[in-house]
Amino acid sequence: xxxxxxxxxxxxxISCAVTFxxxxxxxxxxxxxxxxxxxxxxxxxxxxxxxxxxxPVVQGKSSPVKVLNRLTIIASDASHFVSCNFDLxxxxxxxxxxxxAACMTFDVxxxxxxxxxxQPFHFKRAPVNGAIDRGVFFETCYxxxxxxxxxxxxxxxxxISLMEVCKGKNxxxxxGAERPLELRGPYDIANLGLLFSLSEGDAKAAVSxxxxxVLLHGETRATASGVVYTMKKPKTPQKQEEESPISKKxxxxxx
Amino acid sequence: MVRFKSRYLLCxxxxxxxxxxxxxxxxxxxxxxxxxxxxxxxxYGSALFNIGVIVKYLNAHTGVVLIRSRKKxxxxxxxxxxxxxxxxxxxxxxxxxxxCLHVGGTIRTCQKFLVKYNRxxxxxxxxxxxxxxxxxxxxxxxxxxxxxxxREEEADEDGSDDDGDEET
Numbered sequence: 001x002x003x004x005x006x007x008x009x010x011x012x013x014i015s016c017a018v019t020f021x022x023x024x025x026x027x028x029x030x031x032x033x034x035x036x037x038x039x040x041x042x043x044x045x046x047x048x049x050x051x052x053x054x055x056p057v058v059q060g061k062s063s064p065v066k067v068l069n070r071l072t073i074i075a076s077d078a079s080h081f082v083s084c085n086f087d088l089x090x091x092x093x094x095x096x097x098x099x100x101a102a103c104m105t106f107d108v109x110x111x112x113x114x115x116x117x118x119q120p121f122h123f124k125r126a127p128v129n130g131a132i133d134r135g136v137f138f139e140t141c142y143x144x145x146x147x148x149x150x151x152x153x154x155x156x157x158x159x160i161s162l163m164e165v166c167k168g169k170n171x172x173x174x175x176g177a178e179r180p181l182e183l184r185g186p187y188d189i190a191n192l193g194l195l196f197s198l199s200e201g202d203a204k205a206a207v208s209x210x211x212x213x214v215l216l217h218g219e220t221r222a223t224a225s226g227v228v229y230t231m232k233k234p235k236t237p238q239k240q241e242e243e244s245p246i247s248k249k250x251x252x253x254x255x
Numbered sequence: 256m257v258r259f260k261s262r263y264l265l266c267x268x269x270x271x272x273x274x275x276x277x278x279x280x281x282x283x284x285x286x287x288x289x290x291x292x293x294x295x296x297x298x299y300g301s302a303l304f305n306i307g308v309i310v311k312y313l314n315a316h317t318g319v320v321l322i323r324s325r326k327k328x329x330x331x332x333x334x335x336x337x338x339x340x341x342x343x344x345x346x347x348x349x350x351x352x353x354x355c356l357h358v359g360g361t362i363r364t365c366q367k368f369l370v371k372y373n374r375x376x377x378x379x380x381x382x383x384x385x386x387x388x389x390x391x392x393x394x395x396x397x398x399x400x401x402x403x404x405x406r407e408e409e410a411d412e413d414g415s416d417d418d419g420d421e422e423t
Contacts, residue, residue, distance in 0.1 A: 188354065188355050189337075191334050191355075
């Protein structure tokens with residue numbers, strides 16, 4: 001059961017077709033937002049059923065694949081966004097303060113690690129451990145490493161410095177692919193994890209079980225601590241009239 | 256008993272259009288792989304590549320490559336595989352990537368896996384077939400999949416390969 005959280009801007013059906021051919025069972029389409037002002041609008045995600053008429057079946061199983069929407073916020077300012085339309089929320093902190101805040105307080109699922117540049121700040125153990133306790137995951141992208149040699153150095157360097165602090169826990173590896181040719185199979189990525197000084201079990205987990213945990217975390221963000229889950233139930237208009245006296249009754253009883 | 260152990264990496268070359276696959280040669284793969292290992296792991300990687308690595312099998316129709324390397328160093332070679340972005344063949348650059356399907360200890364285990372994998376791919380191609388004749392071809396190919404019929408089955412897949420192209 002392999003998951004990938006992929007960034008795709010163009011050729012979404014083709015890239016997804018390639019991913020499913022590899023055997024991935026879940027794909028997340030990424031929308032990147034870089035807020036310039038305080039109250040910038042968050043773009044609405046394209047409805048997944050618009051892209052695919054019929055979901056292809058997972059290779060080797062009979063269940064259909066899942067396609068999710070994911071938002072990445074490039075944070076350079078301490079302003080907080082609440083987004084309900086997206087299944088997953090990620091944040092890309094640019095400064096140390098933001099990284100600390102993102103690990104401890106922000107309501108996100110994923111924290112992205114820089115791949116295209118030298119990390120401007122060092123990872124400290126306190127916020128990283130806080131994030132691991134909360135269930136937030138750290139993400140590395142591998143597509144930059146495939147594109148360019150200098151990016152490769154930065155990716156590996158940043159990833160290794162992160163691994164030293166977090167000891168290989170709560171890591172996911174995702175593709176930052178902009179074209180279908182930059183995607184790689186799950187075994188290959190697990191092997192890349194060895195380059196990032198992950199152990200073999202951790203590298204495999206980074207592609208499968210940790211990703212599943214991220215998805216569950218994203219789902220439980222909409223619930224109250226993962227215990228209560230509200231769903232809109234379609235009501236008929238007759239029932240609505242009957243229900244209001246009952247609710248009034250409940251209030252008086254409590255009082 | 257001291258045995259000489261090796262690892263066989265079964266990979267598939269994925270290209271956007273299948274026609275450019277026809278010109279593939281083992282020398283191309285070998286040279287590209289050597290360049291990639293040199294770029295990724297430097298002189299140490301090149302040295303390891305020189306002693307143990309050889310391209311054992313290549314199927315230009317399906318794009319399947321079997322690479323052999325020493326057991327101690329196969330991970331290093333494998334990690335450089337993912338960084339290959341294009342194959343250069345007589346001056347023509349073909350955009351592609353190598354997808355590793357299976358790692359085996361012997362050629363026979365890789366062959367067994369390849370038969371199973373080809374059968375799965377044929378199954379996936381079946382709903383994409385447009386005419387009945389093609390469907391019959393694919394079904395016949397699926398039924399004839401077995402280790403002794405490996406060459407026959409690859410020829411069958413070649414016939415029905417041109418039809419179900421949607422997965423690449």
